[in-house]
Amino acid sequence: MENLLEVKNLSKTFITHHLDKVYTPVKDISFSVKEGNFLGIVGKSGSGKSTIIKCIYRTYLTTEGEINYNSNEFGLVDLSKLEERKVVYLRKHEIGYVSQFLNVMPRTTCLELVTNSLLEVGEKEDKAIEIAKDTLRFFDMPESLWNSYPNTFSGGEKLRLNISTAVVRNPRLLLLDEPTASLDNESKLKVRETIEKLKNNGTTLIGIFHDLEFMDGLTDSIFDMQKNEVKYL
Numbered sequence: 001m002e003n004l005l006e007v008k009n010l011s012k013t014f015i016t017h018h019l020d021k022v023y024t025p026v027k028d029i030s031f032s033v034k035e036g037n038f039l040g041i042v043g044k045s046g047s048g049k050s051t052i053i054k055c056i057y058r059t060y061l062t063t064e065g066e067i068n069y070n071s072n073e074f075g076l077v078d079l080s081k082l083e084e085r086k087v088v089y090l091r092k093h094e095i096g097y098v099s100q101f102l103n104v105m106p107r108t109t110c111l112e113l114v115t116n117s118l119l120e121v122g123e124k125e126d127k128a129i130e131i132a133k134d135t136l137r138f139f140d141m142p143e144s145l146w147n148s149y150p151n152t153f154s155g156g157e158k159l160r161l162n163i164s165t166a167v168v169r170n171p172r173l174l175l176l177d178e179p180t181a182s183l184d185n186e187s188k189l190k191v192r193e194t195i196e197k198l199k200n201n202g203t204t205l206i207g208i209f210h211d212l213e214f215m216d217g218l219t220d221s222i223f224d225m226q227k228n229e230v231k232y233l
């Protein structure tokens with residue numbers, strides 16, 4: 001098995017100009033993930049977990065290091081330095097991201113959000129709506145919410161919507177930032193089930209989990225922020 005992703009000596013520094021503050025929460029971090037594997041990231045609040053995921057997704061620019069990704073479309077690329085146009089392509093077709101918090105598009109309903117995610121990658125409208133509905137059903141999103149605007153959704157509903165929007169595209173690499181944080185036990189089990197299905201489908205996953213025990217048996221390795229090392233299970 002080959003590495004799908006290799007993070008090499010990654011550092012991220014934030015400079016807050018008005019406070020004259022320089023802060024490096026992520027310092028010299030390295031890990032790799034084999035194709036089809038699931039890497040969990042653990043560490044205390046503020047240790048830089050989300051920052052790492054955002055550097056991989058290129059929400060944040062990397063300060064130092066490499067993020068080598070073996071893409072279908074462009075071959076081996078360094079996501080930290082890749083041109084914007086290619087990043088946009090990969091976000092559409094290969095790399096999915098479920099944020100810790102949901103930024104909802106105004107005036108877009110729940111069903112439209114999930115459907116649009118598929119239309120953007122060229123799915124036909126009828127098919128897109130059908131898959132979107134199946135996915136929302138799978139995550140127990142009440143039909144009464146499908147045509148509502150998610151700004152009024154509860155934390156758990158937003159999260160389930162967020163996950164639905166990412167997984168309908170069947171990404172090769174899925175980045176999950178605490179996808180179970182505000183969910184009840186039953187919904188957490190749904191997320192676990194989804195991850196299991198995705199894994200069986202060959203999706204590579206990197207996930208931040210507060211309660212990683214919940215993913216027991218699914219994770220192949222764990223990166224510990226405090227120790228700055230990977231443990232292979």
Ligand SMILES: Nc1ncnc2c1ncn2[C@@H]1O[C@H](COP(=O)(O)OP(=O)(O)OP(=O)(O)O)[C@@H](O)[C@H]1O
Pocket residue numbers: 014015016025043044045046047048049050051052100
């Ligand atoms: N855009 C930013 N500008 C300045 N500081 C930032 C920025 N993003 C993150 N930080 C700081 O970097 C540190 C790491 O943040 P990060 O969100 O990665 O932590 P985390 O490990 O995900 O925490 P949590 O478990 O609470 O989600 C924090 O101290 C945070 O305040």
Ligand SMILES: [Mg+2]
Pocket residue numbers: 049050051100177
């Ligand atoms: Mg975080």
